[in-house]
Amino acid sequence: MTTILFIGAILLLVIFGMLLKVQSMVDVVRGSFTKRAGFSNQVNAVLFLIFLVVGLGLFYWITVDSRQYYLPEAASEHGPKIDNQFWTTMIIITIVFVGTHLLLFTFPYLYQFKESRKATFFPDNHKLEFVWTIIPAIVLTILVLGGYKVWSEVTSPAPANHISFEIVGKQFNWMLRYPGKDGILGKHNFRKIDATNTLGIDFTDKNALDDFMPGEIHIPVGIPVKFNIRSRDVLHSVFAIHFRQKMDAVPGMPTSFWFTPTKTTADMRAETGNPNFTYEIACTEVCGAGHFGMKSKIVVDEPEDYAKWLETQQSFLSQNPDYIKDVPENLRSLAEQQLPKQAVTDSTTVVKAAASIQ
Amino acid sequence: MATQDVHAATLDHAHAAGHGHDHHDDHDEHHEQSFIRKYVFSEDHKIIAKQFLITGLLWALLGGALSMLFRLQLGFPNMDWTWLKPVLGNWIVDNKLDPNFYLAMVTMHGTIMVFFVLTAGLSGTFSNFLIPLQVGARDMASGFLNMLSYWFFFISSALMLISLFIETGPASGGWVIYPPLSALPQAMPGSGMGMTLWLTSMAIFIASSLLGSINYISTVINLRTRGMTFTRMPLTIWAFFLTAVIGILSFPVLFSAALLLIFDRSFGTSFYLSEIYINGQPLDNMGGSPILFQHLFWFLGHPEVYIVLLPALGITSEVIATMSRKPIFGYRAMIGSMIVIAFLSFIVWAHHMFVTGMNPFLGTIFMFLTLIIAVPSAVKAFNYITTLWRGNIIFTPAMLFSIGLVSLFISGGLTGIALGNSAIDIQLHDTYFVVAHFHLVMGSASFFGMMAGVYHWFPKMFGRMMNEKLGYIHFWMTFAGVYLVFFPMHYIGISGFPRRYYSFTSYDTFNMYQDLNSFISVAAIITFSSQLIFGFNFFYSIFRGRRATQNPWLSNSLEWTAPINAGHGNWVGAIPNVYRWPYDYSKPGHALDYIPQNVPHWETVESNLDHENDLIAFEREMEAEALADPQSAH
Ligand code: HEM
Ligand SMILES: [Cu+2]
Ligand SMILES: [Cu+2]
Numbered sequence: 008m009t010t011i012l013f014i015g016a017i018l019l020l021v022i023f024g025m026l027l028k029v030q031s032m033v034d035v036v037r038g039s040f041t042k043r044a045g046f047s048n049q050v051n052a053v054l055f056l057i058f059l060v061v062g063l064g065l066f067y068w069i070t071v072d073s074r075q076y077y078l079p080e081a082a083s084e085h086g087p088k089i090d091n092q093f094w095t096t097m098i099i100i101t102i103v104f105v106g107t108h109l110l111l112f113t114f115p116y117l118y119q120f121k122e123s124r125k126a127t128f129f130p131d132n133h134k135l136e137f138v139w140t141i142i143p144a145i146v147l148t149i150l151v152l153g154g155y156k157v158w159s160e161v162t163s164p165a166p167a168n169h170i171s172f173e174i175v176g177k178q179f180n181w182m183l184r185y186p187g188k189d190g191i192l193g194k195h196n197f198r199k200i201d202a203t204n205t206l207g208i209d210f211t212d213k214n215a216l217d218d219f220m221p222g223e224i225h226i227p228v229g230i231p232v233k234f235n236i237r238s239r240d241v242l243h244s245v246f247a248i249h250f251r252q253k254m255d256a257v258p259g260m261p262t263s264f265w266f267t268p269t270k271t272t273a274d275m276r277a278e279t280g281n282p283n284f285t286y287e288i289a290c291t292e293v294c295g296a297g298h299f300g301m302k303s304k305i306v307v308d309e310p311e312d313y314a315k316w317l318e319t320q321q322s323f324l325s326q327n328p329d330y331i332k333d334v335p336e337n338l339r340s341l342a343e344q345q346l347p348k349q350a351v352t353d354s355t356t357v358v359k360a361a362a363s364i365q
Numbered sequence: 366m367a368t369q370d371v372h373a374a375t376l377d378h379a380h381a382a383g384h385g386h387d388h389h390d391d392h393d394e395h396h397e398q399s400f401i402r403k404y405v406f407s408e409d410h411k412i413i414a415k416q417f418l419i420t421g422l423l424w425a426l427l428g429g430a431l432s433m434l435f436r437l438q439l440g441f442p443n444m445d446w447t448w449l450k451p452v453l454g455n456w457i458v459d460n461k462l463d464p465n466f467y468l469a470m471v472t473m474h475g476t477i478m479v480f481f482v483l484t485a486g487l488s489g490t491f492s493n494f495l496i497p498l499q500v501g502a503r504d505m506a507s508g509f510l511n512m513l514s515y516w517f518f519f520i521s522s523a524l525m526l527i528s529l530f531i532e533t534g535p536a537s538g539g540w541v542i543y544p545p546l547s548a549l550p551q552a553m554p555g556s557g558m559g560m561t562l563w564l565t566s567m568a569i570f571i572a573s574s575l576l577g578s579i580n581y582i583s584t585v586i587n588l589r590t591r592g593m594t595f596t597r598m599p600l601t602i603w604a605f606f607l608t609a610v611i612g613i614l615s616f617p618v619l620f621s622a623a624l625l626l627i628f629d630r631s632f633g634t635s636f637y638l639s640e641i642y643i644n645g646q647p648l649d650n651m652g653g654s655p656i657l658f659q660h661l662f663w664f665l666g667h668p669e670v671y672i673v674l675l676p677a678l679g680i681t682s683e684v685i686a687t688m689s690r691k692p693i694f695g696y697r698a699m700i701g702s703m704i705v706i707a708f709l710s711f712i713v714w715a716h717h718m719f720v721t722g723m724n725p726f727l728g729t730i731f732m733f734l735t736l737i738i739a740v741p742s743a744v745k746a747f748n749y750i751t752t753l754w755r756g757n758i759i760f761t762p763a764m765l766f767s768i769g770l771v772s773l774f775i776s777g778g779l780t781g782i783a784l785g786n787s788a789i790d791i792q793l794h795d796t797y798f799v800v801a802h803f804h805l806v807m808g809s810a811s812f813f814g815m816m817a818g819v820y821h822w823f824p825k826m827f828g829r830m831m832n833e834k835l836g837y838i839h840f841w842m843t844f845a846g847v848y849l850v851f852f853p854m855h856y857i858g859i860s861g862f863p864r865r866y867y868s869f870t871s872y873d874t875f876n877m878y879q880d881l882n883s884f885i886s887v888a889a890i891i892t893f894s895s896q897l898i899f900g901f902n903f904f905y906s907i908f909r910g911r912r913a914t915q916n917p918w919l920s921n922s923l924e925w926t927a928p929i930n931a932g933h934g935n936w937v938g939a940i941p942n943v944y945r946w947p948y949d950y951s952k953p954g955h956a957l958d959y960i961p962q963n964v965p966h967w968e969t970v971e972s973n974l975d976h977e978n979d980l981i982a983f984e985r986e987m988e989a990e991a992l993a994d995p996q997s998a999h
Contacts, residue, residue, distance in 0.1 A: 047833065047837060048759060048760050076856070089788050103775075115760070118758050130695075143739065143744075144740050151786065158786075158787045241643075242655060283873065292543070295552055
C-alpha cells in the first residue's frame with residue numbers, strides 16, 4: 008500500500024513539474040505583470056478537479072481498506088450504542104464533506120478567470136443564509152439529542168447488582184484491588200503506601216482485611232462491573248477500548264465508570280478468529296516516559312469461572328502477614344481468619360515482638 | 366534590503382516635507398532614524414509585523430523539524446538513531462530515541478506551533494501589518510507598547526529556545542502541561558528546569574500577547590479614518606479585532622493557571638496537588654485539584670483555537686473576495702458568525718474534559734454548547750463557497766491557499782461534530798482521531814491562512830512580488846501533503862490508538878497500521894521539505910523579487926492606496942477617506958471590476974445602487990471637512 012501511494016505522489020509531482028514548466032530559479036526575477044491570468048490559471052483550475060477526483064478515490068479506497076480495523080469489536084452493553092452514534096455522525100459528516108468539496112473544487116474550475124466575463128455581483132441572500140443556518144442547527148440538534156441519551160445512560164450510577172473493584176494508576180503500571188468476600192473495598196491512605204502495600208490499604212478498617220490484589224482483571228460476563236479509579240502520582244487514564252469506556256485517574260479525586268460486558272474473552276477469540284485475543288487497557292493520559300507501555304489485561308469469564316477464580320485469590324493480608332501489626336486489637340481475631348493456620352502463630356509472635364519493643 | 370532602505374527613506378522624507386505634521390509627534394523630529402531604531406527597536410507597525418513574521422517562520426521551521434523527528438520514531442520504530450547522535454547527543458540511548466525526549470519533542474512541537482507560530486507569527490504579523498493600513502491609521506495607538514509586544518515575544522522565544530538545550534530537556538508533559546506531571550520534577554526530567562523555563566517563557570508570552578491585543582483593539586476603535594465605519598471594515602479587521610478581544614479575556618486566565626502552578630512547584634502550595642505518593646515518598650500537599658488546572662487551562666485553551674483560526678479566516682475572506690472578483694457573500698452574516706463564535710468560544714472549554722471525572726451533567730451542558738458553535742462555522746464555510754460561485758477567479762498562490770483553507774476547515778470542522786458529542790468522545794478522546802481533527806481544523810487551516818496572508822501582502826510588505834510558479838508548487842505539494850499526513854490519522858484513531866505514544870508495539874490491540882504509520886511519516890517528510898520551496902521563495906524575493914506595482918491584485922481595501930514601501934506613517938499627505946465597503950467587486954455598471962474604498966459615490970454614479978446615491982451629499986460634506994482639517998482622523 009505504501010508503495011502505491013508513494014508512486015502516486017511521485018507521479019503527481021512529475022505532473023506539476025510538466026504543467027507548470029518550472030523554469031530555473033533565475034526566472035524569479037524576470038517577467039512582467041501585464042496579463043491578469045495566464046496559462047497557469049487554467050492549470051490550477053484543472054488541478055482542483057484532479058485533486059477532487061483523486062482525493063475522493065483515495066478516500067474511498069482507504070475507507071474500504073481499513074474497514075477491518077474500525078472501532079475494535081464492542082464488548083459491552085452500551086458499546087454498540089456509542090458505535091451507532093459514531094457511525095450515524097460519520098455518515099452525515101461524510102455526506103457534507105463530499106457535497107461541500109464537490110462544490111468547492113468544481114467552482115474554481117467552472118469560474119476560472121476569463122477576460123470577457125464579469126463576476127456576478129451577489130453580496131447577499133437572506134433566504135439562502137437562513138436555510139443554511141437552520142438546517143445545520145436541526146441536524147446538530149438531532150445528533151446532540153442522540154448523544155445525550157447515550158451519554159446519560161453511560162454515565163448513570165451503576166445498577167445495584169454491580170460488582171466493583173479498584174484500579175489504581177502509578178508510573179508506569181496499573182494496580183488492582185478487589186474487595187474480597189465482604190464485597191466492600193477497605194479504606195486506603197496514601198501515607199500508608201510502602202513497597203509491598205503499594206495501594207496504602209488501611210488495615211484499621213475491617214473491610215480491608217479480606218481485600219486482595221490480583222495480577223490481572225477478571226470480570227464476569229453479563230454482570231455490571233464498576234471500575235473505581237484512582238491514581239497514586241500523576242494523571243493517568245483508563246481506556247477499556249473494547250468496552251467503550253474511558254476515565255481519567257486523578258490523584259486525590261476518585262473517579263469511576265461501569266459497564267456490562269457482553270462477550271467473554273473466549274467469545275471474542277472465537278469471533279475474531281484470533282486465538283490469542285486479549286482485552287487490553289491502555290493509558291490515555293500522558294504520564295511520563297513509560298506512558299506508552301502502561302497496559303493491563305482484562306479477562307472476561309463466564310460467571311462460574313469468575314466465581315472459581317475468586318475462590319483461588321488470596322487476601323493481601325494472608326500473603327503479607329506482617330501487616331497484621333497494623334490491625335487494631337479489636338479486629339485482630341477477624342484478621343487472623345485471613346491467615347493460613349501456621350502463619351497465625353507466626354504473626355502473633357511478630358505482633359507480640361513488635362509490642363514488646365514499644 | 367539595501368535598495369528598499371533607500372526607497373523607504375526617500376518616501377519618509379517626502380512624507381515629512383509634504384505634510385507638515387501628523388498625530389505621531391515624535392515622527393517628524395526623528396525621521397532620520399538610526400538603523401537600530403528603524404529596524405530593531407522600531408515602533409513602526411510594518412517593521413514590527415515583519416519581525417513577528419520572520420520570527421514566526423523560524424519557529425515554524427523548528428516546530429516542523431521536531432515533528433519530523435517524532436514522525437521518524439512513529440513511522441519506523443525499529444530505526445537506528447545513531448546517525449542523529451551528533452545532533453541529539455544523549456537523547457539517543459542505545460541507538461534508540463529516549464522516550465522522555467519523544468514526549469519533550471511532542472510538547473515543544475505543540476507549544477511552538479500553537480503559541481509561537483500561529484498566535485504570534487500569524488495574528489502578530491497580520492494584525493500589526495494590516496490594522497493600521499486597512500483602517501486608515503498612521504500607526505498603532507501606541508507604537509511603543511507595540512514595540513514592547515514584539516520584544517517580550519522575543520525574550521519569551523529566547524527562553525523557550527534555551528529550554529531545548531538544557532540537560533534535563535524541555536517541558537515534556539504535553540503542550541497542556543497538566544499537573545501533577547508538570548508540577549513534580551520527580552515525575553519526569555522535563556518537569557524540572559525545562560518546565561520552569563516553559564512557565565517563565567509563557568508568562569512573558571502572555572504579556573506580549575496582551576500588549577498586542579490592547580493595541581489592536583484601541584487602534585480599531587479609535588483610529589479609523591473618516592468614513593471607515595464598523596460595517597465598512599474589511600473582514601480581516603473584524604477578525605483581528607475579535608481575536609484581540611478573545612485574547613484579552615482568555616490569556617490572563619492561562620496566566621493565573623501558570624502562576625498557581627509556579628506556586629505549587631516552587632513555594633509548596635497545593636492548588637493542584639493532593640494525596641500524591643511518588644518516588645517512594647508521600648508528599649505533604651493536600652486538598653488541591655488537578656481538574657482545577659484543566660478548567661483554567663482550557664478556559665484559554667479553547668478560545669486559543671479561535672485565536673489562531675479567526676485571523677486565518679479573516680485573511681481568507683479578504684483573499685477569496687478579491688481574487689474571485691466578487692463581494693464576499695453575506696458580509697454581515699460573516700461578521701455575525703465571527704461574533705457568535707467569539708462568544709461561544711468561551712463557554713465550550715470543558716468539551717476537552719468529558720472523561721476527566723467532571724460531573725456528567727456538566728458534560729451534557731458542554732456537549733450542547735459545543736455543537737451550537739458548529740452552526741456559525743457552517744455558515745462561514747457555505748459563505749466562502751458561495752463567494753466562489755459565479756466568480757471570475759484568479760489563482761494567485763494566496764487564493765489557492767485560501768481555497769485550501771476552506772477545504773481543511775470543513776474537513777477538520779466536521780470531525781469536531783463527532784468529538785463534541787460526549788458519548789462518542791468517550792471512545793475517541795486522546796486518540797489519533799483528535800490529532801487528525803485539530804491538525805486539520807486548527808493547525809493546517811491556520812497555517813494555510815498564514816501562507817495566504819504572506820503571499821497576498823508580500824508586495825505590500827516588501828515592495829516586491831513572490832514567484833508565482835514556486836508558489837503554485839508549494840501550494841499543491843502542501844495541500845496534497847497535509848491531507849496525506851493527517852487524513853489517515855483518523856483511521857488510526859478510530860482503531861483506538863492513543864496519542865502521545867512513543868510506540869505501539871507492546872499492545873496486541875494496536876499491532877496493525879505500521880505500514881500506514883510509515884506512509885504518514887514519508888508523506889510528512891515530503892510535505893515538510895516542500896516548505897523549503899517557500900522559504901527560498903520568501904527570502905529570495907525579499908531581495909530579488911520582481912518589483913511590485915502599487916495595487917497588484919486590483920484590490921479595494923485601503924492598504925493598497927498607500928505608496929509602495931511606505932514609510933512610517935503609511936500615507937504621504939492626508940489619509941484617504943472611505944466612502945464604501947471594501948467588497949465592491951464586479952459591480953454592475955462600473956467599467957472596472959473593482960472600486961476601491963476611497964472612491965466616492967459621486968464618481969461612480971453609473972454603478973450606484975439607489976441608497977448609495979443618497980449618500981453623496983453626506984460624502985461631499987465629509988470631504989470638505991477632511992480638506993479643512995486633514996489631521997483629524999474622524
Ligand atoms: C509538519 C506538519 C506537522 C506534522 C507532521 C505534525 C505531526 C504531529 C503528530 C504526529 C502529533 C502527535 C504526536 C503524539 O501524540 O505522539 C502532533 C502533535 C501536535 N501538533 Fe503537530 N504536526 C504538524 C504541524 C502542526 C501544526 C501546524 C500545528 C499547529 C496547531 C500543530 C500542533 C500540534 C499540537 C498542539 C500537538 C499536540 C501536542 C501535545 O500532544 O502536547 N502541529 N503533531
Ligand atoms: Cu499514561
Ligand atoms: Cu475546545
